[in-house]
Amino acid sequence: MEKMRFDDIDVRILGLLQDNGRMTNVELAERVGLTAPPCLRRVRALELQGAINGYHAALDPGALGYNLTVFAMVSLKSQAESDLRAFEALVATIPEVRECHMLNGEIDFILKIVAPDLQSFQQILTTKLTTAPNVEHVKTSLTIRTSKALPGVPVPEM
Amino acid sequence: MEKMRFDDIDVRILGLLQDNGRMTNVELAERVGLTAPPCLRRVRALELQGAINGYHAALDPGALGYNLTVFAMVSLKSQAESDLRAFEALVATIPEVRECHMLNGEIDFILKIVAPDLQSFQQILTTKLTTAPNVEHVKTSLTIRTSKALPGVPVPEM
DNA sequence: GTTGAAATTTACCCCAT
């Protein structure tokens, strides 16, 4: 993977596709001031470089029955690298865990977990997380409501 | 907005588009066992109903210079609804705050914040968050690494 | 850029209920 160096047009392409991942290449090209073919070449290059990792529809979680979002703050007994990796490997196998971030400070990991309801969540928590080896403490907080959920990162408007 | 009732085909469409938001409608139609036109009608209906909220390219944050992800746990002095709304309105104006979830328990909000570096983050934190009215306490944790970051929710395979 | 191939979109028809 090569070093990524982007000019202004690349940045605008990234911003536009983050905002609307289904924008047609023709519209994208117009917006950034190119004709379609070079614009598409840039998009493909950005994908190959890994600047664009994929495209995803943003679903309403409730539409698929996931009415509960929970944040779990996990502390481990051992923070040896192999133990950290083992925990990450564990959460990778739990589909309801959508995100796993390793943090500094007393809390080792924060997980974002979705579940249909409180019962399902408690089931996942007690059978898969709190009983896992090396897990010292799990503190969970239910999401009451989400007021902001933007994708990715801010993009400079130009 | 009407009540959402989905059959198996709708669920499969949602799952496939969450996984690949740029899948062509003809491929999508093949995968779910329809021809293109009725498939597209279903997609448009799902968009209108709000089951699909949008499509986004997943960018590598580092590509745009955002090398730091931070979680901020915020406690307010007053949890009156108007004060909660006021805080949500404040964070809505800060582009680096990508997510804002209201939680139960002592922590009122968890924010996901991105920044180019620690200096920029401290600047945002001290000028926009900790000094805001009604903010009692902000505890921040830096992300060391992110081992899992899946979009949306699990989708039943069929 | 240009052009052939492919995808999208609209309109219309059919079938089932």
Next chain:
DNA sequence: ATGGGGTAAATTTCAAC
């Protein structure tokens, strides 16, 4: 009559040259 799927044709987009 209504709703969902299929067929066909026009337009747009894609991708190779």
